[in-house]
């Protein structure tokens with residue numbers, strides 16, 4: 001028992017800095033939450049960082065807004081500036097998990113430069129993987145209620161009555177974004193963007209690939225085997 005207690009103590013004091021990669025439909029968000037909870041680290045997504053910088057009206061937030069108002073992507077230097085500000089907040093001192101960032105090679109390079117400058121290292125880059133066929137099947141099983149907008153999944157949370165919303169009995173429809181062709185295109189874009197990142201982190205010896213197909217518990221167990229405490 002004493003040994004187990006000691007293990008727990010050490011890993012809780014270890015700074016875990018992760019990047020989490022994974023295609024749409026793989027269940028990355030769910031696994032990210034589990035890891036963050038377990039290591040008491042914040043879950044950092046660029047979307048959330050952007051929203052909070054904009055609502056705080058920080059200099060970077062204002063800058064980001066000028067691009068977004070024109071319908072343009074926020075440039076990497078602005079994103080990286082926000083990341084740097086975010087890492088200075090006390091809750092990130094014990095580590096953090098990046099979700100959906102870096103998205104491109106220049107962003108990965110920028111992050112590397114930033115971490116070097118502030119004397120930090122990534123511990124692990126976790127890539128959750130799954131076959132396109134399975135992801136397409138999962139994502140194309142999403143249905144949206146025409147009346148109230150509730151989203152349901154025919155595989156994971158089938159409605160009580162076929163074709164009808166559990167909340168309001170409205171008609172369940174398949175949005176265009178959830179059609180197999182559109183999903184397949186999104187997956188291709190993801191692969192194109194992510195492939196170079198996979199190579200980049202593999203060369204740095206930081207990459208761990210994990211099979212993301214299975215129940216939430218099974219996938220969590222596979223991930224855990226690769227994290228410092230090594231137990232689930």
Ligand SMILES: [Zn+2]
Pocket residue numbers: 145146147148149150165166167168169170
């Ligand atoms: Zn409804």
